[in-house]
Amino acid sequence: MLNKNPSRVPLMRFVLGAVSVAALLAGAPARAAEPVQPIELPKAVNPAQAELGKKLWFDPRLSRSGFISCNSCHNLSMGGSDNLKTSIGHNWQKGPINSPTVLNSSLNMAQFWDGRAEDLREQAGGPIANPGEMAFTHELAVDMLRSIPQYVAEFKQVFGSDKLSIAEVTTAIAAFEETLITPNARFDQWLKGDMKAINDQELRGYQLFKSAGCVACHNGPNLGGTSFQKMGLIEPYQTDNPAEGRYAVTKNDAERFNFKVPTLRNVELTYPYFHDGAADTLARAVDTMGRIQLGKTFSTQENADIVAFLKTLTGEQPRVVLPILPPSSDTTQRPRPFD
Ligand code: HEC
Numbered sequence: 001m002l003n004k005n006p007s008r009v010p011l012m013r014f015v016l017g018a019v020s021v022a023a024l025l026a027g028a029p030a031r032a033a034e035p036v037q038p039i040e041l042p043k044a045v046n047p048a049q050a051e052l053g054k055k056l057w058f059d060p061r062l063s064r065s066g067f068i069s070c071n072s073c074h075n076l077s078m079g080g081s082d083n084l085k086t087s088i089g090h091n092w093q094k095g096p097i098n099s100p101t102v103l104n105s106s107l108n109m110a111q112f113w114d115g116r117a118e119d120l121r122e123q124a125g126g127p128i129a130n131p132g133e134m135a136f137t138h139e140l141a142v143d144m145l146r147s148i149p150q151y152v153a154e155f156k157q158v159f160g161s162d163k164l165s166i167a168e169v170t171t172a173i174a175a176f177e178e179t180l181i182t183p184n185a186r187f188d189q190w191l192k193g194d195m196k197a198i199n200d201q202e203l204r205g206y207q208l209f210k211s212a213g214c215v216a217c218h219n220g221p222n223l224g225g226t227s228f229q230k231m232g233l234i235e236p237y238q239t240d241n242p243a244e245g246r247y248a249v250t251k252n253d254a255e256r257f258n259f260k261v262p263t264l265r266n267v268e269l270t271y272p273y274f275h276d277g278a279a280d281t282l283a284r285a286v287d288t289m290g291r292i293q294l295g296k297t298f299s300t301q302e303n304a305d306i307v308a309f310l311k312t313l314t315g316e317q318p319r320v321v322l323p324i325l326p327p328s329s330d331t332t333q334r335p336r337p338f339d
């Protein structure tokens with residue numbers, strides 16, 4: 001196993017050690033056949049790009065108000081989400097849809113609930129220019145950065161060019177986002193052979209998660225992010241939210257109300273659930289999923305077992321040292337929070 005992150009080396013040794021000891025003592029079966037795989041450590045990202053991307057991630061001057069940063073709606077202290085039903089945008093506008101977590105989002109086949117952005121780079125340009133989110137323009141964002149000498153110097157150092165373009169901005173943000181991986185959840189430890197990493201109830205929950213059919217859609221290392229699926233396969237889903245899902249992108253009627261299957265990694269932290277944020281608790285989300293996707297009504301005990309399993313998917317959260325942002329210069333546009 002490649003290990004790109006030196007700070008995790010001792011921990012990984014410990015885990016690998018535990019795996020081999022457990023395998024020797026208990027004859028632990030290889031779990032290659034499971035529909036869920038452990039999450040691997042962040043792939044190699046350019047560290048200088050990621051460091052610059054981290055500053056941009058936290059910089060509210062990329063918004064018209066000078067107050068909203070990526071972290072406002074994807075708070076890395078709260079599982080990379082805002083824990084609101086739908087997000088609050090510029091001028092306290094009510095957002096149209098629930099903010100998905102950015103943790104492990106590099107593992108998804110596409111970005112946004114309807115998959116309209118192919119990858120993180122393409123996605124990162126969206127919120128800056130979205131009038132309902134950061135309400136800026138790409139030109140103003142680039143002008144802002146060019147007015148700050150320390151940013152100019154850092155972009156030049158990282159990209160080797162004087163251009164400082166929006167493409168460089170989104171490349172750096174995407175590099176930072178690729179570091180936001182949460183490995184070594186208790187469930188991953190179990191997948192790797194540590195039988196004691198999850199308890200009996202959590203194991204029952206996983207078995208039911210498989211036998212009931214949840215894994216048909218929530219599979220792979222991210223337990224989601226691998227397909228678009230109808231919300232309300234067996235029974236229609238009732239909501240006031242006007243989002244149409246994949247249909248908005250493809251205009252194919254068969255894909256109306258198909259949404260990207262969200263990851264269940266760290267789902268304990270990313271409430272409320274569904275694209276409309278209608279389910280406040282995991283118990284409610286599991287109940288809804290059982291009924292409308294699978295035609296199953298779980299008993300209170302079964303529901304609690306699945307919820308217990310889902311909570312084993314909380315991984316090690318990225319340790320982010322808060323960046324100190326370079327000061328504005330006299331020519332930097334001043335914030336316009338109220339217009
Ligand atoms: C005002 C709140 C808000 C701000 C600010 C914001 N986002 Fe988002 N973000 C959202 C919402 C809401 C969605 C879902 C939109 C959709 O699917 O239509 C989203 C979706 C995403 C996704 C897709 C995740 C997935 O699994 O589909 C990523 C990645 C992301 N944002 C990154 C960023 C970055 C980078 C920034 C800063 C440049 C940013 N966001 C700023 C609210 C926000």
Ligand code: HEC
Binds near residue numbers: 289
């Ligand atoms: C047919 C595919 C499918 C099946 C089967 C399925 N899901 Fe889902 N799941 C989805 C989709 C699509 C969403 C997002 C729907 C939306 O928000 O409109 C979702 C959302 C969720 C969420 C909310 C995640 C979030 O961050 O908002 C949870 C929790 C969840 N599913 C758990 C389960 C469980 C537990 C089962 C089995 C009982 C299950 N799902 C079965 C497709 C499926």
